[in-house]
Amino acid sequence: MPSSDSTSSPRFGEFEFVVVSNRLPVDRVVDADGNPSFRTSPGGLVTALEPVMREADGAWVGWTGSPDDEPEPFENDGIHLIPVPLSSDDIELYYEGFSNDTLWPLYHDVIAPPAYHREWWERYVIVNQRFADRAAEISAEGGTVWVQDYQLQLVPRMLREQRPDLTIGFFNHIPFPAYGIYSQLPWRTQIIEGLLGADVIGFQRTADAGNFSRAVRRLLGYQARGTVIDVPIEQEAEVASAKHRISTVGDNKLVRTVVAKAFPISIDAASYEELARRPDIQARAREIREGLGNPAVVMLGVDRLDYTKGIGHRLKAFGELLADGTIDVEDVTLVQVASPSRERVSAYQQLRDEIELTVGRINGDYGTISHTAISYLHHGYPREEMVALYLAADVMLVTALRDGMNLVAKEYVASRFDNDGVLVLSEFAGASDELRTALRVNPHDIEGLKEAILKAKSMPRSERARRMRAMRKRVQENDVARWSSSFLKALTTPSHDLALPKANGPQINGSQSTRPQITRAEARAEERATEEAR
Numbered sequence: 001m002p003s004s005d006s007t008s009s010p011r012f013g014e015f016e017f018v019v020v021s022n023r024l025p026v027d028r029v030v031d032a033d034g035n036p037s038f039r040t041s042p043g044g045l046v047t048a049l050e051p052v053m054r055e056a057d058g059a060w061v062g063w064t065g066s067p068d069d070e071p072e073p074f075e076n077d078g079i080h081l082i083p084v085p086l087s088s089d090d091i092e093l094y095y096e097g098f099s100n101d102t103l104w105p106l107y108h109d110v111i112a113p114p115a116y117h118r119e120w121w122e123r124y125v126i127v128n129q130r131f132a133d134r135a136a137e138i139s140a141e142g143g144t145v146w147v148q149d150y151q152l153q154l155v156p157r158m159l160r161e162q163r164p165d166l167t168i169g170f171f172n173h174i175p176f177p178a179y180g181i182y183s184q185l186p187w188r189t190q191i192i193e194g195l196l197g198a199d200v201i202g203f204q205r206t207a208d209a210g211n212f213s214r215a216v217r218r219l220l221g222y223q224a225r226g227t228v229i230d231v232p233i234e235q236e237a238e239v240a241s242a243k244h245r246i247s248t249v250g251d252n253k254l255v256r257t258v259v260a261k262a263f264p265i266s267i268d269a270a271s272y273e274e275l276a277r278r279p280d281i282q283a284r285a286r287e288i289r290e291g292l293g294n295p296a297v298v299m300l301g302v303d304r305l306d307y308t309k310g311i312g313h314r315l316k317a318f319g320e321l322l323a324d325g326t327i328d329v330e331d332v333t334l335v336q337v338a339s340p341s342r343e344r345v346s347a348y349q350q351l352r353d354e355i356e357l358t359v360g361r362i363n364g365d366y367g368t369i370s371h372t373a374i375s376y377l378h379h380g381y382p383r384e385e386m387v388a389l390y391l392a393a394d395v396m397l398v399t400a401l402r403d404g405m406n407l408v409a410k411e412y413v414a415s416r417f418d419n420d421g422v423l424v425l426s427e428f429a430g431a432s433d434e435l436r437t438a439l440r441v442n443p444h445d446i447e448g449l450k451e452a453i454l455k456a457k458s459m460p461r462s463e464r465a466r467r468m469r470a471m472r473k474r475v476q477e478n479d480v481a482r483w484s485s486s487f488l489k490a491l492t493t494p495s496h497d498l499a500l501p502k503a504n505g506p507q508i509n510g511s512q513s514t515r516p517q518i519t520r521a522e523a524r525a526e527e528r529a530t531e532e533a534r
C-alpha cells in the first residue's frame with residue numbers, strides 16, 4: 001500500500017480520495033487464539049463509498065474505536081484504513097466531552113443541557129488537528145478529501161491551511177440548530193470558520209443548511225445567498241489551486257465560493273430488500289412473533305439509547321393506551337431495542353435509568369403471565385436480525401425529538417417488499433422530509449401520538465399498501481449510492497452550476513466570473529423556502 005516516508009517528508013501523499021471520520025468503518029474481532037484483528041463493518045457509508053474508494057484507490061482516516069490503539073495502516077476489502085490514535089484522555093475530553101456532551105445536545109435543540117468546558121474545547125482542537133494532519137499527509141496533490149460529521153468540524157479549515165490544493169467536502173450527519181440556539185456556543189465563530197474551509201458543506205435537511213448560512217451571516221458578515229457563501233480569500237495559494245471556486249465581488253474583492261446545501265443521506269435499499277426476501281430471515285421473523293406469544297399486533301422501536309430518540313415519549317403514549325384500556329396487552333406487544341450508546345456520559349446513564357424504570361412499571365402494571373407489554377432489549381443486533389424484526393413488526397415507531405436523518409425509518413421501508421407495515425414517524429427526524437406518507441407525529445403531543453398509534457394499529461390493508469408503496473419508491477430511488485454521488489458531483493462542479501440562476505457577473509482574469517448574482521427577491525424567496533422547510 002502507498003505510504004508516506006517521514007524521513008524524506010514528501011509534500012504530497014498518494015491517495016486521490018480520502019474519507020475522514022471519527023470512527024473507522026471496522027469492528028475489532030478476536031480469533032480463537034485471542035489475536036485481535038479488524039473486519040470492515042457493513043455500514044451504509046462504506047457501501048456507498050466502496051466503489052469510489054476502489055476506483056480512486058482511496059483511503060479512510062479514523063479512530064479504531066479502542067483507546068490507546070495505534071495499529072499500522074492496513075487494507076481491508078480494497079480500502080486503505082489509516083488509524084488515528086485516541087488516548088483515554090482524548091476520548092474523555094474530545095469524544096465523550098466536547099462531541100457528545102457539548103455539541104450533540106446543542107445541535108439537537110438543547111433537549112439535554114449542553115456542558116461548556118474550556119478543557120474539552122482545547123482537546124477538540126488538538127484532536128481535530130491530528131485528524132487534519134493525517135489527512136494532509138496522505139492526500140495526493142489536487143486530491144479530494146471528504147470529512148464526516150460534528151466531531152471533526154475544524155478539520156476542513158485546518159486541512160485547507162496546509163493543503164490549499166485539495167478539494168474538501170464536509171457532511172454533517174446531525175442537525176444544525178437555529179442561530180438562537182447555536183449562538184450559546186462559546187466557540188461558535190471558530191466552528192463556523194472551521195467548516196468554511198470546505199468547498200461543499202452538506203446537511204441532512206434544507207433547514208439545517210439555512211441555519212448554517214444564517215449563522216455565517218450573523219457571525220462573520222459574509223454574503224450568503226441561496227446555497228452559496230462568499231468567503232474572503234486568506235491565502236494566495238488558494239487563488240491558483242481552487243480556480244473554479246474563485247470569484248470577485250463588490251470592489252473586485254476575491255472570494256472563494258462555498259456551497260452549503262442539503263444532501264439527505266440514505267441506505268443501501270436493495271441490500272435490505274435482498275435480506276428481507278431470504279427464507280431464513282422470514283422464518284426468523286415468524287419465530288420472533290411466536291416468541292412474543294403471537295400477539296395480533298407487534299409494534300417496534302429501534303434506537304440507540306439516546307435522549308434525542310424520544311423513547312420516553314413513546315413509552316408514555318403506549319403506557320397510557322394500556323392504562324385507559326384502548327389497547328390490550330393480550331393483543332399488542334411493543335418490542336423496544338435500545339442499543340447501548342455513550343455509556344460513560346452521565347446524561348446517557350440517567351436516561352437508561354429512567355427508561356428502564358418506566359418499562360419495569362408498565363410491564364408490572366399491565367403484563368400477564370403469558371404476555372409482556374414491552375419486550376425491552378438493551379443490545380445491539382446484526383443487520384440480519386434487524387431485518388427479521390422489521391418484517392415481524394406491524395407498526396414501526398420512530399418518535400425522535402430531533403434526529404439528523406434516522407436510517408431505521410428508511411430500513412423498515414426498504415425491508416417491507418410486501419408493501420405492508422405502518423411507519424409512525426416524527427416530523428423532527430430528517431427522514432420525514434422524504435417519507436411523506438408515513439403517519440407523521442409531533443412526539444411532544446402525547447394525545448396526537450396515541451391517536452397515531454391507534455390509527456396505525458387499525459389501518460386498512462389497502463391504505464397501508466398505498467402509503468408503503470410511495471415510501472418504498474422514494475427510498476429505492478434515493479439510496480445511499482445516489483447520496484454519495486450527488487455530493488461528490490457537487491464537490492467537483494463549479495458552485496454556480498449547482499444552485500443559482502445564471503446572470504452577468506463581474507469579470508475575473510478577463511473571463512466571466514464564476515459568481516452569479518441573484519436579486520434581493522430571489523434571496524428572500526430562498527429564505528422563505530428554507531423557513532417553510534423547517
Ligand SMILES: O=P(O)(O)OC[C@H]1O[C@H](O[C@H]2O[C@H](CO)[C@@H](O)[C@H](O)[C@H]2O)[C@H](O)[C@@H](O)[C@@H]1O
Binds near residue numbers: 149150173341404
Ligand atoms: O459513534 P457513536 O458515538 O456510537 O454514535 C453513532 C453515530 O450516531 C450519529 O448518527 C447520525 O448519522 C446518521 C446517518 O447520517 C443519521 O441517520 C442520524 O440521524 C444521526 O444521528 C452520528 O452522527 C455518528 O457520527 C455516530 O457514529
Ligand SMILES: O=c1ccn([C@@H]2O[C@H](COP(=O)(O)OP(=O)(O)O)[C@@H](O)[C@H]2O)c(=O)[nH]1
Binds near residue numbers: 380382383408
Ligand atoms: O441493534 C441495533 C440497533 C441499530 N442498528 C443500526 O444502527 C443504525 C442507526 O442509525 P440511525 O440513523 O437510525 O440513528 P443513529 O444511531 O445513527 O443516531 C441503523 O443502521 C440500524 O440498523 C443496528 O445495526 N443494530
